[in-house]
Every structure is written in C-alpha cells, then in structure tokens.
Amino acid sequence: MSTRHILLGLLARGPSHGYDLKRRHDERFPQARPLAYGQVYTTLQRLVRDGLAEVDRTDSDGGPERTLYRSTAEGARELVGWTGEITPPAPFVTNEIFAKVVCAILASADPAGPASAADAAGYLSAQRTAHMTRMRELTAVKTTPGADLSTVLSADYALNHLDADLRWMTTTAARLTTLTAEVDPA
Known part of the structure; x- marks a missing residue:
C-alpha cells in the first residue's frame, strides 16, 4: 500500500x-x-x-x-x-508457507537433521491451526456490535485471503507424497 x-x-x-x-x-x-x-x-x-x-x-x-x-x-x-490505476495481479507468487513446506521436505531428507522438526505435514497442520485462530479473531472483530463498515470490510478482505490459504493448504497436504517425490527424488 x-x-x-x-x-x-x-x-x-x-x-x-x-x-x-x-x-x-x-x-x-x-x-x-x-x-x-x-x-x-x-x-x-x-x-x-x-x-x-x-x-x-x-x-x-x-x-x-x-x-x-x-x-x-x-x-x-x-x-x-x-x-x-488498475493494480496488476502480482507477476510472481511469493508464498512463505509453500517455501517452508518445500524446505521442510528437503530438511527431513537430511539424515543428520532432526526429521520431526522438518515434518511438512506437521507444519501444514500447525499453520492451519494458526490461520483458523486468526479467522476466529477477525470474525469476532467484524461481528462486534457497532463495528464500522471499514472494520467489517477489512476483516472480510483478510478472511477471504486466509480462506484461500486454507484451501491451498488442504490441496497441498493431499499432494505431499507427490511433492516429496519431486522435491527429493532420491
């Protein structure tokens, strides 16, 4: 902004x-x-x-x-x-969650590394929990009696983005086996 x-x-x-x-x-x-x-x-x-x-x-x-x-x-x-001016959609998608999933897969393949700390499925589950917590907070903010329209619209915007992230996490979790094979073909 x-x-x-x-x-x-x-x-x-x-x-x-x-x-x-x-x-x-x-x-x-x-x-x-x-x-x-x-x-x-x-x-x-x-x-x-x-x-x-x-x-x-x-x-x-x-x-x-x-x-x-x-x-x-x-x-x-x-x-x-x-x-x-029309705001163009981002030409490159920078997604820290995706980067962490890939790095977790790479780290879990390292025999010297702690596999439990680099568990991609566990990371996605924990991230999902954090997103759900934030969504509950935003829902409470927007449903507060007397909440002004700016607050409601801002919360709606954030909620929609968090929802998209959750859908992406669900899809990625379902594809972790395939992604692991691509990232670490060993």
Whole structure:
C-alpha cells in the first residue's frame, strides 16, 4: 500500500496535522499495519518536497508547534491518477508457507537433521491451526456490535485471503507424497 497516496487521500478532505492524518489512517484502515508517526512526517516532508502537498500554516496555541498540511493541485492530480490505476495481479507468487513446506521436505531428507522438526505435514497442520485462530479473531472483530463498515470490510478482505490459504493448504497436504517425490527424488 502506498503511504504517500493514502496520505494524499486523507488530505483531500482538507488541511490536517500529521497527528490527525495518522489517527484517521488507523481509523480508515483498521486491519492495516498502523502508521508510525515518524513515517507520517517523513512522508509529508517528501510530499512537500515533490510539490504534492504544502504547509498551510503552523500553529502553536501556547503548546508545541503544529504544522497543518494541505494537498496541492498537483497532489490532487496525482491522487486521481493513482486511484484510477488498475493494480496488476502480482507477476510472481511469493508464498512463505509453500517455501517452508518445500524446505521442510528437503530438511527431513537430511539424515543428520532432526526429521520431526522438518515434518511438512506437521507444519501444514500447525499453520492451519494458526490461520483458523486468526479467522476466529477477525470474525469476532467484524461481528462486534457497532463495528464500522471499514472494520467489517477489512476483516472480510483478510478472511477471504486466509480462506484461500486454507484451501491451498488442504490441496497441498493431499499432494505431499507427490511433492516429496519431486522435491527429493532420491
């Protein structure tokens, strides 16, 4: 996800302080990794440097200085362009779970290695348990009375991805004998 564009989107509603942008990000994207304040301010500085945002004013109100940022016309054009771009499906699939299954098969073939620690079927079973636990957590989050739509939609997105992973794990577990023969033809 592009922090730069997300902040431009949040600035589209009008001038904001970095603190407010971080808070609104975390509210609007509840299942995303929360932004660090340092990341917000670094990104804002880059947006200003690139002419996509500018300092609206600086207030102190007797306390620490707070800078108010706003999007520029160029920033608004950049945001419209970004939101209109189709996100291409990833050309390469990086799947850590698959990599661990293959490495577990390879490690279990090593007579010097501890076979029990490198058991691909056991790993898939444990990973499935972790996925199911996360799915229960997300289901509880989205069914909490009063859950806002952003939270529900974020949870649905994550649940669908976890479900796809579970289906893949089931298929892979059923094919482990064949995969083992291909990976370790010894």
